[in-house]
Amino acid sequence: MPPQSIDPAKIDFRLYYFWGTILNVPPILLMYPMRTVRLLQQRKSAIPVSSSIFRVMKDVQQKNGFRSLFAGATIFSAGLTATKILQFATYDYTVQITKENDFFGVDAFRNPSVLSGTLGTFSAVITTFFVVPFDMVSQQITLAKAGGPGNIVAASPASVSATVPAAVSVAAPTKAAVAVATATATATVTASKIPIYVAGSLEPLQPPAPLPIKESLKLQFKQEGFRFLFRGTCATLMSTIPFFAAYFPAYEISRVWVVDGINYVRARQVAQSGTTNPFPPPELHQFIISSVAGCMASLAGVIISSPSDMVKTRIQTEQRLQPTNGSGVKLPMPSLKWMDVFMEILRKEGFSKFFAGTKARAILAVPGGALNFVIFDFVRSISKKEPTPLPLTVNAKEALY
Incomplete structure (x- = not known):
């Protein structure tokens, strides 16, 4: 978000937000496969996912088709574009109100970095409640269509058994032995999709049939109610706040560096060659400042907020359906509290x-x-x-003739 506030007397807001919406959609769709890869690498999976972006994209394309890389893109782009417009409008309005009220007597707000960081984070927090339902549903659609069981490249292919014995025989099976055999068999089946038998059981263990995404969303909504659409709101805030707290100040700082760099390059050219039109020309200055400072700001935000973003993804992509044991008895559902998920990832992974x-x-x-x-x-x-042209006075009118 540019740090300068918008003067409504000088900006046609209908054009501003119309073109802002139109021009934001193509970049979102173009870069959407990266979001698919991120979700697949962050989700909870029995099989480790490759850290190679290219390998994950190639495997998804081969096994689920090219279109699966864009699964969930429609609802996500609609939500994100509307959220950006809302966020920029909130930021512009709060900056203008703050300046009109002489920064509310807070001297720290007179520092552009502090003001942009505070109000940028505030606008992001306000719009978070709007974007969560779009993010929640689109992530589950993406994983359902692009990340089916066995469809993602394992990080260590050698660690997954390629062959499965016809039967697991135990001379005197104990509960512990059967449990270990069952767990091993289930993990192997997930990777190989080969039916096997476990000692003490006459039924082959088959991987469960994947639930269609529409049925999954319907069941989860029925189970959790309207809260399902806002699952992970707290986790989203925990990711949004550090991202934008770093994002806007980093933009302000980087913008100063870029401006100094442009002035230095132009001054060197004038001193060395005496040119009157040094590069870059003035019409490119704003583009260079916006692009370079925007990149630096985003990189800072990504690094700072990565742990919180990981927790958010785990919470929102959990297919929170009531688990049951072999006898049909309902089992406790896994906790989706932010700290519980954070500690589970830390302990296990x-x-x-x-x-x-x-x-x-x-x-x-x-x-x-x-x-x-x-x-x-x-x-x-x-x-x-x-x-708007000023009305001409009598003398001005006479001057035209």
Whole structure:
């Protein structure tokens, strides 16, 4: 979000938000496969997912088709575009009100970095409640269509057994032995899809049939009610706040560096060659400032918010259906509290897991951050109202003849 507030007397808001909406959709759709890869790398899976973006995309395309890389894109792009417009409007309005009220007597707000960081985070928090339902549903659609069982490249193919014995024989099976055999068999079946038998059981263990996404969403909504659409709101806030707290100040700081860099390059050219038109020309300055500073701002936000984003993804992609045991008895559902999920990831998968999908997220967010500023700076320029000509006085009229 550009740090300058918008003067409604100079901006045609109908054009501003119309073109802001139109121009934001293509970048979202173009970069959407990176979001698919990030979700697949962050989700809870019995089979480790490759950290290679290319391998994950290639496997999804081969086994589920190219279109599956864009599963959930329609609802996500609609929600994100509307949210961006709402966020920029909230930011512009709060900046203007703050300046009109002389920064409410808070001297810290006179610092552009503090003001943009505070109000940018505030606008992001306000719009979070709007985007969560779109994010929640689109993520489950993406994983259902692009990340079916066995359809993702394993990080360690050698660790997954390629062959399965026809039967598991135990001379004196105990409960512990049967449990271990069952767990091993289930994991192997998930990878190989080969039916096997476990000692003490006459029924082959087959991987459960995947639930169609429409049926899954319907059952979860029925089970959780309207709260289902807002699952992960707290986790989204925990991810949004550190992202934008770093994003806007980083933009302000980077913008100063870029301006200094442009001035330095131009001054060197004038000193060395005496040119009167040094590069870059003035008409490119705003584009360079917006794109470079936007990239730096997004990168800072991604790094700072990666652990919280991982927890958010786990909470929102959990297919929270009531589990039952073999006798049909309902079992306790896993906790989706932020701290419980955080500690579960830390204990079972280690701290490094919090940064799974960070590369894909950075590839998605860094050019996206640059485009945010470039697009809205451009939209701002084409939405400026023509100055209203002042009525001519008698002397002025005479001067025209």
